[in-house]
Amino acid sequence: MILNFSDYSENQRYHLMTQTLIPRPIAWALTCSNNEIVVNEETNTVEQSLLNLAPFSYFTAVSSTPALLMLSVGKKPTGESKDTLTNVVKNKKMVIHIASEQQAGLVTQTAATLPHGQSELELTDQSNDIALHLKTVPFDGFPLPRLEQCDIAYGCELYEIKEIKDSPLTLILVEVKQVYISDSVMDVDAKNRIKVHADKVNPLARLGGGEYSGITAPFSKVRPA
Template sequence: MNLNFSDFSPTQIYHLMTQTIIPRPIAWVMTDSGEANYNLAPFSYFTAVSSNPPLMMFSVGKKPSGEVKDTVKNIIETRQCVIHIASKDDANLVTQTAATLAHGESEVAINNIALSDFEGFAMPRVAGCNIAYGCELYEIKEIGDVPQTLVFVEIKTLYIGDDVVSLDAKNRVKVNADKVNPLARLGGGEYSGITSAFGIERPE
Protein backbone atom coordinates (compact mmCIF):
# COMPACT_ATOMS: atom_id res chain seq x y z
CA MET A 1 0.00 0.00 0.00
CA ASN A 2 1.43 3.36 -1.08
CA LEU A 3 -0.35 6.49 0.12
CA ASN A 4 0.16 9.95 -1.39
CA PHE A 5 -0.44 12.54 1.33
CA SER A 6 -1.73 15.04 -1.24
CA ASP A 7 -4.85 12.83 -1.50
CA PHE A 8 -5.73 13.21 2.18
CA SER A 9 -7.14 15.87 4.51
CA PRO A 10 -5.13 17.08 7.55
CA THR A 11 -7.34 14.95 9.83
CA GLN A 12 -6.72 11.86 7.71
CA ILE A 13 -2.98 12.60 7.63
CA TYR A 14 -2.96 12.93 11.42
CA HIS A 15 -4.61 9.52 11.65
CA LEU A 16 -2.06 7.95 9.31
CA MET A 17 0.90 9.53 11.11
CA THR A 18 -0.25 8.48 14.58
CA GLN A 19 -0.95 4.95 13.32
CA THR A 20 2.55 4.57 11.89
CA ILE A 21 4.95 6.66 14.00
CA ILE A 22 4.93 4.15 16.82
CA PRO A 23 5.63 3.86 19.63
CA ARG A 24 5.78 7.52 20.68
CA PRO A 25 6.99 8.66 24.11
CA ILE A 26 4.53 10.79 26.07
CA ALA A 27 5.39 14.12 27.65
CA TRP A 28 3.07 14.44 30.66
CA VAL A 29 3.41 18.19 31.07
CA MET A 30 2.51 20.12 34.21
CA THR A 31 2.23 23.92 34.15
CA ASP A 32 1.02 26.49 36.67
CA SER A 33 -2.26 28.29 35.89
CA GLY A 34 -1.65 30.64 38.82
CA GLU A 35 -1.70 30.37 42.62
CA ALA A 36 -0.41 26.79 42.53
CA ASN A 37 -3.35 25.67 40.38
CA TYR A 38 -1.67 23.05 38.21
CA ASN A 39 -2.57 21.97 34.70
CA LEU A 40 -1.44 18.48 33.62
CA ALA A 41 -1.76 17.19 30.06
CA PRO A 42 -0.17 14.50 27.83
CA PHE A 43 1.47 15.16 24.46
CA SER A 44 2.85 12.40 22.23
CA TYR A 45 4.45 14.62 19.61
CA PHE A 46 7.48 14.79 21.89
CA THR A 47 11.22 14.21 21.60
CA ALA A 48 14.71 15.12 22.75
CA VAL A 49 16.30 17.80 20.55
CA SER A 50 19.85 18.40 21.78
CA SER A 51 22.11 17.87 24.79
CA ASN A 52 24.08 21.13 24.60
CA PRO A 53 21.91 22.94 25.50
CA PRO A 54 19.72 20.14 26.91
CA LEU A 55 16.50 20.71 24.97
CA MET A 56 13.26 18.82 24.48
CA MET A 57 10.32 19.68 22.27
CA PHE A 58 6.63 18.89 22.43
CA SER A 59 3.97 19.92 19.93
CA VAL A 60 0.60 21.30 21.01
CA GLY A 61 -2.52 21.63 18.89
CA LYS A 62 -5.53 23.84 19.61
CA LYS A 63 -8.60 23.12 21.72
CA PRO A 64 -11.66 21.92 19.73
CA SER A 65 -12.91 25.52 19.99
CA GLY A 66 -9.74 26.76 18.29
CA GLU A 67 -8.42 28.35 21.48
CA VAL A 68 -4.83 28.01 22.62
CA LYS A 69 -4.44 25.17 25.13
CA ASP A 70 -3.74 25.98 28.76
CA THR A 71 -0.33 24.33 28.62
CA VAL A 72 0.85 26.90 26.08
CA LYS A 73 -0.81 29.84 27.85
CA ASN A 74 0.74 28.89 31.16
CA ILE A 75 4.24 28.22 29.89
CA ILE A 76 4.32 31.55 28.07
CA GLU A 77 3.31 33.33 31.29
CA THR A 78 5.47 31.43 33.79
CA ARG A 79 8.24 30.16 31.47
CA GLN A 80 8.35 26.91 33.44
CA CYS A 81 6.98 23.38 33.26
CA VAL A 82 7.63 19.90 34.59
CA ILE A 83 7.68 17.06 32.06
CA HIS A 84 7.03 13.58 33.43
CA ILE A 85 7.58 10.16 31.92
CA ALA A 86 4.52 8.20 33.02
CA SER A 87 4.47 4.45 33.56
CA LYS A 88 2.17 1.91 31.96
CA ASP A 89 0.35 1.71 35.29
CA ASP A 90 -0.68 5.36 34.83
CA ALA A 91 -2.36 4.83 31.43
CA ASN A 92 -5.90 5.48 32.66
CA LEU A 93 -4.84 8.55 34.61
CA VAL A 94 -2.85 9.97 31.69
CA THR A 95 -5.91 9.52 29.47
CA GLN A 96 -8.16 11.30 31.98
CA THR A 97 -5.84 14.31 31.99
CA ALA A 98 -6.27 14.63 28.22
CA ALA A 99 -9.83 15.93 28.75
CA THR A 100 -10.53 19.50 27.59
CA LEU A 101 -11.24 21.69 30.61
CA ALA A 102 -11.96 25.38 31.04
CA HIS A 103 -8.88 27.52 31.66
CA GLY A 104 -7.94 27.35 35.33
CA GLU A 105 -9.58 23.99 36.02
CA SER A 106 -6.93 21.63 37.35
CA GLU A 107 -6.51 18.07 36.11
CA VAL A 108 -4.38 17.50 39.19
CA ALA A 109 -7.20 18.47 41.56
CA ILE A 110 -9.99 16.78 39.59
CA ASN A 111 -8.10 13.46 39.45
CA ASN A 112 -6.66 13.69 43.00
CA ILE A 113 -3.10 13.40 41.74
CA ALA A 114 -0.52 13.55 44.52
CA LEU A 115 2.37 15.98 44.10
CA SER A 116 5.83 16.10 45.72
CA ASP A 117 8.32 18.91 46.21
CA PHE A 118 10.82 19.01 43.37
CA GLU A 119 14.20 19.73 44.93
CA GLY A 120 15.99 22.53 43.10
CA PHE A 121 12.93 23.60 41.10
CA ALA A 122 10.13 26.07 41.76
CA MET A 123 7.27 23.75 40.78
CA PRO A 124 6.33 20.39 42.31
CA ARG A 125 6.28 17.10 40.42
CA VAL A 126 3.82 14.21 40.19
CA ALA A 127 4.67 11.97 43.12
CA GLY A 128 4.02 8.70 41.29
CA CYS A 129 6.39 9.31 38.37
CA ASN A 130 9.96 8.00 38.51
CA ILE A 131 11.24 10.47 35.91
CA ALA A 132 10.54 14.22 35.93
CA TYR A 133 12.30 17.13 34.23
CA GLY A 134 12.21 20.65 35.63
CA CYS A 135 12.26 22.83 32.52
CA GLU A 136 12.35 26.46 31.46
CA LEU A 137 10.92 27.79 28.21
CA TYR A 138 13.59 28.11 25.54
CA GLU A 139 11.61 29.00 22.41
CA ILE A 140 8.16 28.72 20.88
CA LYS A 141 7.50 28.31 17.16
CA GLU A 142 4.17 28.35 15.36
CA ILE A 143 3.98 26.20 12.21
CA GLY A 144 1.32 25.13 9.76
CA ASP A 145 -2.05 26.50 8.78
CA VAL A 146 -3.82 25.87 12.11
CA PRO A 147 -1.11 26.60 13.48
CA GLN A 148 0.57 24.01 15.70
CA THR A 149 2.71 25.24 18.59
CA LEU A 150 6.19 23.75 19.00
CA VAL A 151 7.38 24.29 22.56
CA PHE A 152 11.13 23.98 23.10
CA VAL A 153 12.18 23.70 26.75
CA GLU A 154 15.58 23.54 28.41
CA ILE A 155 16.09 20.96 31.13
CA LYS A 156 17.31 22.56 34.34
CA THR A 157 17.02 19.63 36.72
CA LEU A 158 16.13 15.95 36.50
CA TYR A 159 14.48 13.71 39.10
CA ILE A 160 14.97 9.94 38.85
CA GLY A 161 13.40 7.66 41.44
CA ASP A 162 15.91 5.71 43.52
CA ASP A 163 14.07 2.46 42.79
CA VAL A 164 14.77 2.62 39.04
CA VAL A 165 18.38 3.80 39.00
CA SER A 166 21.81 2.30 39.62
CA LEU A 167 25.40 2.93 38.52
CA ASP A 168 26.98 1.02 35.64
CA ALA A 169 30.56 -0.27 35.37
CA LYS A 170 31.76 3.21 34.33
CA ASN A 171 30.04 4.80 37.33
CA ARG A 172 27.41 6.41 35.10
CA VAL A 173 23.73 6.60 35.96
CA LYS A 174 21.91 3.52 34.64
CA VAL A 175 18.13 3.76 34.45
CA ASN A 176 16.37 0.39 34.49
CA ALA A 177 13.76 0.76 31.74
CA ASP A 178 11.88 -2.34 32.89
CA LYS A 179 11.34 -0.75 36.30
CA VAL A 180 10.30 2.58 34.81
CA ASN A 181 7.84 0.64 32.60
CA PRO A 182 7.27 3.73 30.41
CA LEU A 183 3.94 4.35 28.74
CA ALA A 184 4.01 4.85 24.96
CA ARG A 185 1.37 6.09 22.55
CA LEU A 186 0.16 4.18 19.52
CA GLY A 187 -2.70 5.05 17.16
CA GLY A 188 -6.30 5.88 18.12
CA GLY A 189 -6.96 5.00 21.75
CA GLU A 190 -4.12 2.49 21.95
CA TYR A 191 -1.13 2.59 24.26
CA SER A 192 1.83 0.31 24.83
CA GLY A 193 4.37 -0.53 27.47
CA ILE A 194 7.65 -2.34 26.90
CA THR A 195 8.12 -6.09 27.04
CA SER A 196 11.76 -6.12 28.16
CA ALA A 197 14.81 -4.05 27.38
CA PHE A 198 17.69 -5.63 25.46
CA GLY A 199 21.18 -4.42 24.67
CA ILE A 200 23.23 -4.45 21.47
CA GLU A 201 26.81 -3.18 21.36
CA ARG A 202 27.26 -0.35 18.85
CA PRO A 203 30.25 -0.52 16.48
CA GLU A 204 33.13 1.88 17.09
Template sequence: MHIDFEGMAPQNIYHILTQTLIPRPVAWVLSENPDGDYNLAPFSFFTPITSNPPLLMFSVGKKPTDGAFKDTRVNIEQRKRFVVHIAHRELAPAMTETSRTMPHGESELANTDLELTDFEGFELPRLKDCRVAMACELYDIKEIGPTPQTLVFGKILNVYVADEAAKHDDKGRLVFDAAAIDPIGRLGGSEYVTFGEVLKIPRPI
Protein backbone atom coordinates in the same frame (compact mmCIF):
# COMPACT_ATOMS: atom_id res chain seq x y z
CA MET B 1 -0.14 -0.17 0.41
CA HIS B 2 1.17 3.19 -0.76
CA ILE B 3 -0.37 6.31 0.80
CA ASP B 4 0.13 9.68 -0.88
CA PHE B 5 -0.41 12.69 1.41
CA GLU B 6 -0.84 15.13 -1.50
CA GLY B 7 -4.32 16.63 -1.22
CA MET B 8 -5.22 14.60 1.85
CA ALA B 9 -7.11 16.30 4.69
CA PRO B 10 -4.91 17.12 7.74
CA GLN B 11 -7.09 15.07 10.10
CA ASN B 12 -6.61 12.00 7.89
CA ILE B 13 -2.85 12.56 7.78
CA TYR B 14 -2.86 12.84 11.58
CA HIS B 15 -4.75 9.54 11.82
CA ILE B 16 -2.10 7.81 9.68
CA LEU B 17 0.89 9.38 11.42
CA THR B 18 -0.28 8.45 14.90
CA GLN B 19 -0.63 4.81 13.85
CA THR B 20 2.69 4.52 12.03
CA LEU B 21 5.11 6.69 14.02
CA ILE B 22 4.98 4.29 16.95
CA PRO B 23 5.56 3.95 19.77
CA ARG B 24 5.82 7.58 20.84
CA PRO B 25 6.95 8.69 24.30
CA VAL B 26 4.44 10.86 26.11
CA ALA B 27 5.32 14.19 27.72
CA TRP B 28 2.97 14.56 30.71
CA VAL B 29 3.29 18.29 31.23
CA LEU B 30 2.53 20.19 34.43
CA SER B 31 2.27 23.98 34.18
CA GLU B 32 0.97 26.69 36.51
CA ASN B 33 -2.50 28.15 36.01
CA PRO B 34 -3.15 31.89 36.54
CA ASP B 35 -4.65 31.37 40.01
CA GLY B 36 -1.74 29.27 41.26
CA ASP B 37 -3.07 25.73 40.86
CA TYR B 38 -1.81 23.44 38.10
CA ASN B 39 -2.65 22.26 34.61
CA LEU B 40 -1.66 18.73 33.63
CA ALA B 41 -1.87 17.34 30.09
CA PRO B 42 -0.22 14.63 27.92
CA PHE B 43 1.42 15.24 24.53
CA SER B 44 2.78 12.44 22.34
CA PHE B 45 4.48 14.52 19.65
CA PHE B 46 7.52 14.77 21.91
CA THR B 47 11.27 14.23 21.71
CA PRO B 48 14.69 15.29 23.01
CA ILE B 49 16.43 17.77 20.71
CA THR B 50 19.98 18.49 21.91
CA SER B 51 22.21 17.83 24.92
CA ASN B 52 24.11 21.13 24.66
CA PRO B 53 21.98 22.93 25.66
CA PRO B 54 19.76 20.15 27.06
CA LEU B 55 16.52 20.70 25.15
CA LEU B 56 13.28 18.81 24.64
CA MET B 57 10.35 19.66 22.39
CA PHE B 58 6.67 18.83 22.39
CA SER B 59 3.92 19.89 20.03
CA VAL B 60 0.64 21.44 21.20
CA GLY B 61 -2.48 21.75 19.08
CA LYS B 62 -5.49 23.97 19.71
CA LYS B 63 -8.63 23.22 21.70
CA PRO B 64 -11.09 21.29 19.52
CA THR B 65 -14.06 23.11 21.06
CA ASP B 66 -13.23 26.70 20.09
CA GLY B 67 -9.78 26.71 18.43
CA ALA B 68 -8.19 28.59 21.34
CA PHE B 69 -4.63 27.94 22.46
CA LYS B 70 -4.45 25.12 25.00
CA ASP B 71 -3.75 26.03 28.61
CA THR B 72 -0.34 24.33 28.52
CA ARG B 73 0.91 26.68 25.83
CA VAL B 74 -0.64 29.75 27.49
CA ASN B 75 0.73 28.90 30.93
CA ILE B 76 4.25 28.17 29.72
CA GLU B 77 4.39 31.27 27.55
CA GLN B 78 3.32 33.45 30.49
CA ARG B 79 5.20 31.82 33.38
CA LYS B 80 8.19 30.20 31.60
CA ARG B 81 8.41 27.10 33.83
CA PHE B 82 7.00 23.58 33.48
CA VAL B 83 7.64 19.96 34.43
CA VAL B 84 7.67 17.04 31.98
CA HIS B 85 6.87 13.60 33.45
CA ILE B 86 7.26 10.11 32.01
CA ALA B 87 4.31 7.96 33.09
CA HIS B 88 4.37 4.21 33.76
CA ARG B 89 1.62 1.70 33.03
CA GLU B 90 -0.29 2.06 36.31
CA LEU B 91 -0.68 5.78 35.62
CA ALA B 92 -2.08 5.35 32.09
CA PRO B 93 -5.76 5.79 33.09
CA ALA B 94 -5.00 8.96 35.09
CA MET B 95 -2.84 10.31 32.28
CA THR B 96 -5.61 9.72 29.77
CA GLU B 97 -8.12 11.45 32.06
CA THR B 98 -5.93 14.58 32.04
CA SER B 99 -6.30 14.82 28.24
CA ARG B 100 -9.90 15.99 28.77
CA THR B 101 -10.64 19.46 27.33
CA MET B 102 -11.56 21.80 30.19
CA PRO B 103 -12.22 25.55 30.60
CA HIS B 104 -9.12 27.70 30.95
CA GLY B 105 -7.75 27.74 34.48
CA GLU B 106 -9.49 24.57 35.70
CA SER B 107 -7.11 21.93 37.02
CA GLU B 108 -7.16 18.38 35.63
CA LEU B 109 -5.76 17.23 38.96
CA ALA B 110 -9.20 17.74 40.51
CA ASN B 111 -10.49 14.74 38.50
CA THR B 112 -7.74 12.35 39.61
CA ASP B 113 -6.15 10.93 42.75
CA LEU B 114 -2.71 12.16 41.68
CA GLU B 115 -0.54 13.73 44.37
CA LEU B 116 2.06 16.46 44.01
CA THR B 117 5.33 16.70 45.88
CA ASP B 118 8.18 19.21 46.04
CA PHE B 119 10.62 19.10 43.14
CA GLU B 120 13.99 19.70 44.76
CA GLY B 121 15.67 22.82 43.37
CA PHE B 122 12.63 23.92 41.34
CA GLU B 123 9.70 26.22 42.03
CA LEU B 124 7.02 23.92 40.60
CA PRO B 125 6.07 20.56 42.12
CA ARG B 126 6.18 17.19 40.39
CA LEU B 127 3.82 14.22 40.38
CA LYS B 128 4.71 12.10 43.38
CA ASP B 129 4.22 8.71 41.70
CA CYS B 130 6.03 9.40 38.41
CA ARG B 131 9.47 7.79 38.26
CA VAL B 132 10.94 10.40 35.91
CA ALA B 133 10.37 14.16 35.95
CA MET B 134 12.23 16.97 34.17
CA ALA B 135 12.26 20.53 35.45
CA CYS B 136 12.19 22.85 32.43
CA GLU B 137 12.26 26.52 31.55
CA LEU B 138 10.91 27.87 28.29
CA TYR B 139 13.62 28.10 25.64
CA ASP B 140 11.50 29.03 22.62
CA ILE B 141 8.05 28.74 21.07
CA LYS B 142 7.52 28.28 17.34
CA GLU B 143 4.28 28.13 15.40
CA ILE B 144 4.14 25.79 12.41
CA GLY B 145 1.52 25.49 9.68
CA PRO B 146 -1.82 27.17 9.05
CA THR B 147 -3.53 25.91 12.23
CA PRO B 148 -0.98 26.78 13.73
CA GLN B 149 0.60 23.99 15.76
CA THR B 150 2.77 25.20 18.65
CA LEU B 151 6.23 23.72 19.18
CA VAL B 152 7.37 24.28 22.76
CA PHE B 153 11.12 23.99 23.35
CA GLY B 154 12.15 23.52 26.96
CA LYS B 155 15.58 23.72 28.52
CA ILE B 156 15.97 20.92 31.06
CA LEU B 157 17.38 22.31 34.30
CA ASN B 158 17.39 19.12 36.36
CA VAL B 159 15.94 15.62 36.31
CA TYR B 160 14.34 13.47 39.00
CA VAL B 161 14.62 9.68 38.67
CA ALA B 162 13.19 7.34 41.31
CA ASP B 163 15.88 5.60 43.34
CA GLU B 164 14.70 2.13 42.29
CA ALA B 165 15.42 3.01 38.65
CA ALA B 166 18.90 4.52 39.16
CA LYS B 167 22.17 2.74 39.85
CA HIS B 168 25.89 2.85 39.10
CA ASP B 169 27.53 0.26 36.87
CA ASP B 170 30.84 -1.46 37.57
CA LYS B 171 32.70 1.55 36.12
CA GLY B 172 30.90 3.99 38.38
CA ARG B 173 28.74 5.45 35.65
CA LEU B 174 25.15 6.37 36.42
CA VAL B 175 22.71 4.19 34.49
CA PHE B 176 18.94 3.92 34.56
CA ASP B 177 16.86 0.76 34.58
CA ALA B 178 14.29 1.12 31.80
CA ALA B 179 12.29 -1.85 33.10
CA ALA B 180 12.00 -0.20 36.51
CA ILE B 181 10.83 3.05 34.90
CA ASP B 182 8.30 0.96 32.93
CA PRO B 183 7.27 3.76 30.53
CA ILE B 184 4.18 3.63 28.37
CA GLY B 185 4.22 4.61 24.70
CA ARG B 186 1.45 6.07 22.57
CA LEU B 187 0.01 4.21 19.62
CA GLY B 188 -2.98 5.21 17.50
CA GLY B 189 -6.53 5.77 18.70
CA SER B 190 -6.99 4.73 22.33
CA GLU B 191 -4.02 2.36 22.36
CA TYR B 192 -0.83 2.43 24.41
CA VAL B 193 2.08 0.04 24.49
CA THR B 194 3.66 -1.11 27.74
CA PHE B 195 7.27 -1.96 28.37
CA GLY B 196 8.44 -5.27 26.93
CA GLU B 197 11.60 -7.12 26.00
CA VAL B 198 14.86 -5.17 25.89
CA LEU B 199 17.08 -5.87 22.89
CA LYS B 200 20.72 -5.11 23.63
CA ILE B 201 22.73 -4.80 20.41
CA PRO B 202 26.19 -3.16 20.66
CA ARG B 203 26.81 -0.41 18.14
CA PRO B 204 29.68 -0.88 15.68
CA ILE B 205 32.97 0.79 16.58
Protein backbone atom coordinates in the same frame (compact mmCIF):
# COMPACT_ATOMS: atom_id res chain seq x y z
CA MET C 1 0.39 0.51 -0.81
CA ILE C 2 1.78 3.99 -1.46
CA LEU C 3 -0.19 6.84 0.10
CA ASN C 4 0.23 10.36 -1.27
CA PHE C 5 -0.35 12.77 1.61
CA SER C 6 -1.69 15.43 -0.76
CA ASP C 7 -4.74 13.19 -1.29
CA TYR C 8 -5.64 13.18 2.42
CA SER C 9 -7.21 15.70 4.76
CA GLU C 10 -5.43 17.12 7.80
CA ASN C 11 -7.34 14.74 10.07
CA GLN C 12 -6.59 11.73 7.87
CA ARG C 13 -2.87 12.62 7.79
CA TYR C 14 -2.90 12.90 11.58
CA HIS C 15 -4.33 9.39 11.93
CA LEU C 16 -1.87 7.96 9.40
CA MET C 17 1.09 9.52 11.19
CA THR C 18 0.03 8.53 14.69
CA GLN C 19 -0.60 4.94 13.60
CA THR C 20 2.78 4.59 11.91
CA LEU C 21 5.15 6.63 14.09
CA ILE C 22 4.96 4.09 16.87
CA PRO C 23 5.55 3.81 19.72
CA ARG C 24 5.75 7.48 20.78
CA PRO C 25 6.82 8.68 24.23
CA ILE C 26 4.34 10.79 26.18
CA ALA C 27 5.13 14.12 27.82
CA TRP C 28 2.92 14.40 30.89
CA ALA C 29 3.37 18.15 31.22
CA LEU C 30 2.67 20.11 34.39
CA THR C 31 2.42 23.91 34.25
CA CYS C 32 1.06 26.70 36.46
CA SER C 33 -1.96 28.75 35.36
CA ASN C 34 -0.99 31.71 37.54
CA ASN C 35 0.91 34.65 36.05
CA GLU C 36 3.54 34.19 38.76
CA ILE C 37 4.58 30.94 40.39
CA VAL C 38 4.05 31.44 44.12
CA VAL C 39 5.35 28.76 46.48
CA ASN C 40 3.48 28.23 49.74
CA GLU C 41 6.03 28.61 52.54
CA GLU C 42 4.30 26.08 54.78
CA THR C 43 4.00 23.28 52.22
CA ASN C 44 6.97 24.33 50.07
CA THR C 45 4.91 23.79 46.93
CA VAL C 46 2.45 25.53 44.60
CA GLU C 47 -1.28 25.49 45.31
CA GLN C 48 -2.59 22.39 43.51
CA SER C 49 -5.66 24.16 42.11
CA LEU C 50 -3.31 26.39 40.05
CA LEU C 51 -1.60 23.46 38.32
CA ASN C 52 -2.41 22.14 34.87
CA LEU C 53 -1.51 18.61 33.78
CA ALA C 54 -1.84 17.32 30.23
CA PRO C 55 -0.35 14.55 28.04
CA PHE C 56 1.25 15.10 24.62
CA SER C 57 2.57 12.35 22.34
CA TYR C 58 4.11 14.60 19.70
CA PHE C 59 7.14 14.73 21.98
CA THR C 60 10.85 14.02 21.75
CA ALA C 61 14.37 15.01 22.77
CA VAL C 62 16.07 17.18 20.17
CA SER C 63 19.43 18.17 21.68
CA SER C 64 21.72 17.47 24.62
CA THR C 65 23.75 20.73 24.36
CA PRO C 66 21.63 22.58 25.24
CA ALA C 67 19.43 19.85 26.74
CA LEU C 68 16.21 20.45 24.80
CA LEU C 69 12.88 18.64 24.75
CA MET C 70 10.17 19.47 22.23
CA LEU C 71 6.42 18.97 22.32
CA SER C 72 3.81 19.93 19.77
CA VAL C 73 0.61 21.43 21.15
CA GLY C 74 -2.65 21.82 19.28
CA LYS C 75 -5.66 23.96 20.11
CA LYS C 76 -8.82 23.34 22.11
CA PRO C 77 -11.99 22.46 20.16
CA THR C 78 -13.01 26.12 20.62
CA GLY C 79 -9.89 27.25 18.74
CA GLU C 80 -8.31 28.67 21.91
CA SER C 81 -4.73 27.89 22.86
CA LYS C 82 -4.34 24.92 25.18
CA ASP C 83 -3.51 25.76 28.77
CA THR C 84 -0.05 24.18 28.57
CA LEU C 85 1.00 26.70 25.91
CA THR C 86 -0.72 29.63 27.61
CA ASN C 87 0.90 28.81 30.95
CA VAL C 88 4.44 28.23 29.75
CA VAL C 89 4.38 31.50 27.81
CA LYS C 90 3.31 33.30 31.01
CA ASN C 91 5.76 31.92 33.54
CA LYS C 92 8.36 30.03 31.45
CA LYS C 93 8.38 26.84 33.55
CA MET C 94 7.23 23.27 32.94
CA VAL C 95 7.73 19.85 34.53
CA ILE C 96 7.59 16.93 32.09
CA HIS C 97 6.92 13.51 33.59
CA ILE C 98 7.41 10.06 32.11
CA ALA C 99 4.29 8.06 32.99
CA SER C 100 4.28 4.31 33.52
CA GLU C 101 2.09 1.75 31.79
CA GLN C 102 0.07 1.38 35.00
CA GLN C 103 -0.85 5.07 34.81
CA ALA C 104 -2.54 4.86 31.39
CA GLY C 105 -5.97 5.54 32.91
CA LEU C 106 -4.75 8.61 34.78
CA VAL C 107 -2.96 9.96 31.71
CA THR C 108 -6.12 9.56 29.63
CA GLN C 109 -8.26 11.32 32.24
CA THR C 110 -5.95 14.35 32.21
CA ALA C 111 -6.44 14.71 28.44
CA ALA C 112 -9.93 16.14 29.11
CA THR C 113 -10.63 19.65 27.77
CA LEU C 114 -11.27 21.91 30.76
CA PRO C 115 -11.86 25.65 31.17
CA HIS C 116 -8.66 27.60 31.67
CA GLY C 117 -7.67 27.60 35.33
CA GLN C 118 -9.44 24.36 36.25
CA SER C 119 -6.88 21.84 37.43
CA GLU C 120 -6.75 18.26 36.17
CA LEU C 121 -5.28 17.37 39.54
CA GLU C 122 -8.73 17.96 41.03
CA LEU C 123 -10.64 15.85 38.49
CA THR C 124 -12.70 12.83 39.45
CA ASP C 125 -12.95 9.57 37.58
CA GLN C 126 -16.35 9.81 35.86
CA SER C 127 -16.77 6.03 35.88
CA ASN C 128 -16.91 5.81 39.67
CA ASP C 129 -16.77 9.41 40.87
CA ILE C 130 -13.60 9.06 42.91
CA ALA C 131 -10.69 11.46 42.94
CA LEU C 132 -7.78 10.62 40.66
CA HIS C 133 -5.44 10.87 43.67
CA LEU C 134 -2.68 12.59 41.75
CA LYS C 135 -0.34 14.06 44.33
CA THR C 136 2.44 16.58 43.91
CA VAL C 137 5.57 16.93 46.01
CA PRO C 138 8.26 19.64 46.08
CA PHE C 139 10.79 19.40 43.23
CA ASP C 140 13.90 20.46 45.14
CA GLY C 141 15.61 23.37 43.42
CA PHE C 142 12.73 24.04 41.01
CA PRO C 143 9.73 26.36 41.50
CA LEU C 144 7.10 23.90 40.26
CA PRO C 145 6.34 20.61 42.03
CA ARG C 146 6.46 17.16 40.45
CA LEU C 147 4.03 14.25 40.53
CA GLU C 148 4.86 11.89 43.37
CA GLN C 149 3.72 8.87 41.31
CA CYS C 150 6.25 9.30 38.46
CA ASP C 151 9.77 7.87 38.53
CA ILE C 152 11.16 10.45 36.09
CA ALA C 153 10.49 14.20 35.98
CA TYR C 154 12.26 16.98 34.06
CA GLY C 155 12.34 20.51 35.46
CA CYS C 156 12.32 22.69 32.35
CA GLU C 157 12.46 26.35 31.32
CA LEU C 158 10.99 27.72 28.11
CA TYR C 159 13.63 27.93 25.38
CA GLU C 160 11.64 28.84 22.27
CA ILE C 161 8.14 28.89 20.81
CA LYS C 162 7.79 28.15 17.10
CA GLU C 163 4.53 28.53 15.21
CA ILE C 164 4.05 26.12 12.33
CA LYS C 165 2.84 27.97 9.24
CA ASP C 166 -0.77 27.18 8.23
CA SER C 167 -1.10 24.75 11.12
CA PRO C 168 -3.02 24.77 14.43
CA LEU C 169 0.05 23.26 16.11
CA THR C 170 2.70 25.12 18.07
CA LEU C 171 6.14 23.73 18.87
CA ILE C 172 7.33 24.30 22.43
CA LEU C 173 11.04 23.81 23.05
CA VAL C 174 12.07 23.64 26.70
CA GLU C 175 15.52 23.36 28.23
CA VAL C 176 16.03 20.75 30.93
CA LYS C 177 17.47 22.35 34.05
CA GLN C 178 17.30 19.29 36.28
CA VAL C 179 15.88 15.78 36.28
CA TYR C 180 14.45 13.68 39.07
CA ILE C 181 15.02 9.92 38.80
CA SER C 182 13.65 7.63 41.48
CA ASP C 183 16.28 5.56 43.25
CA SER C 184 14.04 2.54 42.63
CA VAL C 185 14.66 2.61 38.86
CA MET C 186 18.38 3.43 38.74
CA ASP C 187 21.81 2.29 39.88
CA VAL C 188 25.11 4.16 40.18
CA ASP C 189 28.32 2.22 39.61
CA ALA C 190 31.78 2.72 41.11
CA LYS C 191 32.65 5.23 38.38
CA ASN C 192 29.54 7.29 39.21
CA ARG C 193 27.84 6.26 35.96
CA ILE C 194 24.06 6.19 36.15
CA LYS C 195 22.10 3.27 34.75
CA VAL C 196 18.32 3.75 34.41
CA HIS C 197 16.45 0.45 34.11
CA ALA C 198 13.78 0.87 31.43
CA ASP C 199 11.93 -2.24 32.59
CA LYS C 200 11.55 -0.75 36.06
CA VAL C 201 10.32 2.57 34.67
CA ASN C 202 7.91 0.62 32.42
CA PRO C 203 7.12 3.75 30.37
CA LEU C 204 3.75 4.25 28.73
CA ALA C 205 3.87 4.62 24.95
CA ARG C 206 1.27 6.07 22.58
CA LEU C 207 0.03 4.28 19.48
CA GLY C 208 -2.79 5.25 17.09
CA GLY C 209 -6.38 6.07 17.99
CA GLY C 210 -7.06 5.26 21.62
CA GLU C 211 -4.30 2.66 21.85
CA TYR C 212 -1.37 2.61 24.23
CA SER C 213 1.45 0.19 24.86
CA GLY C 214 4.12 -0.74 27.37
CA ILE C 215 7.57 -2.02 26.46
CA THR C 216 8.97 -5.50 25.89
CA ALA C 217 12.00 -6.78 27.77
CA PRO C 218 15.01 -4.54 26.96
CA PHE C 219 17.87 -6.05 24.96
CA SER C 220 21.32 -4.82 23.95
CA LYS C 221 23.30 -4.81 20.72
CA VAL C 222 26.92 -3.78 20.28
CA ARG C 223 27.34 -0.87 17.86
CA PRO C 224 30.10 -1.12 15.22
CA ALA C 225 33.28 0.85 15.84
